[in-house]
Amino acid sequence: MRIFEPHIHMFSRITDDYEALAKEGVVAVLEPAFWLGQARTSVGTFVDYFDTLIGWERFRAQQFGIHHFCTMGLNPREANDDRINQDVIDLLPRYLEKDSVVGVGEIGLDDQTKTEEKFFAAQIELAAAHDLPILIHTPHRDKMKGFQRCIDIVREQGFPWERVLLDHGNEETIKITRDLGCWSGFSIYPNTKMSPERMVQILLEHGIDHMIVNSAADWGVSDPLMVPKTVARMREAGFDGAQIDQLVWGNPTSFFAQGGRLDPAAIGELLPVDRRETFTGNSILRGQDPNAK
Amino acid sequence: MLALRDLFDAAATPEASAWLDGALRTAAEDPQRIPVLFPQIPRRAGRQYLAGGLREAGAVRVETGAWRTCDVAGLAILTASGIPAEELLADLHDRGDLEERTMVLRALAALPTRPVTGRLLGEVQRTNQVVHVAAGALDSNILARTLDEGGDAVGFGIDEFNRLMLKLAFVDLPLARAIDAMRHANAELSRMLQGLATEREAAGRKVWHDTNRAIACAPTEGTVARLLGGLEHGDDHHRLAAAEGLARLDRDDLRQFLRERLARENLPRIRDVLERAVKTAAR
Known part of the structure; x- marks a missing residue:
């Protein structure tokens, strides 16, 4: 089984997680740019964070054989912060052209303010200009209203639905997204949001097509192995190997390949690992033998 | 100015050559677009190695076999409207991914030695990334030329030279690729x-x-x-x-x-x- 984990914040995870992901069949991860748990107060911290996503974090993943991609964007929560919002937007064009950047995200709405809407729309324009799909974070509060507003803004921008992933969905939102022609994302959490069991019920009812599941694991209580765990529940529910492969590989790679920078055929297996390699002189090793297998 | 376009066209695809033509027009008309063009270069211009051989232009000497099509495209875009500003070179390096930094460092070999030369060679020394040590210090006479053309005045004197040569030994890169460097032994x-x-x-x-x-x-x-x-x-x-x-x-x-x-x-x-x-x- 090969898995493309399409939403995970490895920046905030440890090397044990990379080991476990590789062991469970995750050969590639997509790391959306997001907020860091507290407000950033200058654009410089975004610059360094973006550089980490295309630099050290990518190297760290590769040291466990895992292909690493990311999306870049100004997250909706910090879009409200006038100390940084416009500066980050000004920064994005050059970062949206980096090789491992395969989409714009996470963008969308959180508190559903006018400022969020303004910068959400601006980033949809950037996605169109840089020929990239968009990963949309939908609100956790007042979800249905915010979900609908996200859809309205995408529609106002005339952005193609095939290039839209509406994430953090649930049993209610799927009724809306199925008819739009966009991709429906579900974040599977250990305690909140979707559980593997609830996810399987949605798949049984709505099918596999244009469905994407992820762990959205970050620095909070979350589990990076939620996609493999969902796969286990799917097997118990009678889904066959081809359906599972479509859900955890075919769908996410098809979506993120739309920007032309991700070749699914080139990332189907773990990378060869050479622990002698360093990134700007830094190694993930702490005294271990780099030649050890 | 060092000319490598003939070698680029021999190694690159026709699509890559056409893309470079368009990118050169964009860079010449609006240099502000260069930071957006730069990350695209490897995937648009390709990473094929040029035919090998020593090529010279004035005091500049480079071994072309170490250059890739994207490195040539990077230099061409940087110089589309003349010698690039030092601030631009530093910015492209500092905000670049591994490939972008490699292209900037390769380009230094063909550009006049200025304070940004010393600054970026210092970054090469500090960060210890082998591919960048090679791109910055090898396959050209940049180390010897920088010392010849002022050295200390651009922040790369004999002490910095010695430390960088020691770095070559530390990361096991071949002395022969540091063209003319031993003139300053x-x-x-x-x-x-x-x-x-x-x-x-x-x-x-x-x-x-x-x-x-x-x-x-x-x-x-x-x-x-x-x-x-x-x-x-x-x-x-x-x-x-x-x-x-x-x-x-x-x-x-x-x-x-x-x-x-x-x-x-x-x-x-x-x-x-x-x-x-x-x-x-x-x-």
Whole structure:
């Protein structure tokens, strides 16, 4: 089984997680740019964070054989912060052209303010200009209203639905997204949001097509192995190997390949690992033998 | 200005050549677009290596076989409207991914030496990324040229040169690729290289194969002893470098050791070096 984990914040995870992901069949991860748990107060911290996503974090993943991609964007929560919002937007064009950047995200709405809407729309324009799909974070509060507003803004921008992933969905939102022609994302959490069991019920009812599941694991209580765990529940529910492969590989790679920078055929297996390699002189090793297998 | 477009077109796809033409127009008309163009270069212009050979333009010398199509495209875009501003080079390097930094560092080899040259060579030294050490310091005469053209004035004097040469030894990159660098060999560099070699030997670790070759360019205390010892080294690379080093010293009092080794040396390449060195003595 090969898995493309399409939403995970490895920046905030440890090397044990990379080991476990590789062991469970995750050969590639997509790391959306997001907020860091507290407000950033200058654009410089975004610059360094973006550089980490295309630099050290990518190297760290590769040291466990895992292909690493990311999306870049100004997250909706910090879009409200006038100390940084416009500066980050000004920064994005050059970062949206980096090789491992395969989409714009996470963008969308959180508190559903006018400022969020303004910068959400601006980033949809950037996605169109840089020929990239968009990963949309939908609100956790007042979800249905915010979900609908996200859809309205995408529609106002005339952005193609095939290039839209509406994430953090649930049993209610799927009724809306199925008819739009966009991709429906579900974040599977250990305690909140979707559980593997609830996810399987949605798949049984709505099918596999244009469905994407992820762990959205970050620095909070979350589990990076939620996609493999969902796969286990799917097997118990009678889904066959081809359906599972479509859900955890075919769908996410098809979506993120739309920007032309991700070749699914080139990332189907773990990378060869050479622990002698360093990134700007830094190694993930702490005294271990780099030649050890 | 160094011209490599012919080699680019020979190695690149027609699509890549067409893309570069368009990118050059964009860069010339609106230099502000260069930071957005730059990350695209490897995937648009390709990463194919050029045909090898030494190419020169004024004081600039580069080995083209180390350049890739994207490196040429990077230099061309940077110079689309003349010599690029130092601020632009620093920004593209600092905000670039590994590939972008490589392209900027390769481009330095063809540009006038300025404070940004010293600054970026300093970054190469500090960050220790092997691909960047190679791109910044090797396959051109940039190190020698920077010293020739002012050195300290641009933040790259003999101390910085020595540290970067020591870095080549530390990360095991070949001396021969630092074109003309040994014109600036000095006793302090030899002392540093010998110290590194001794430290590595004590730890049972690999020693830079060019150590003996480099220290012979500017002998200091211990150099002769190390070269004579190297002549009996079990590793062919070290033995060859020691033979070349002793040949370079060209000292009558050392020739008996060359003769002794020649009588027992089996490797043709090393025998050639020893025979030439001994004949020099016979004249």
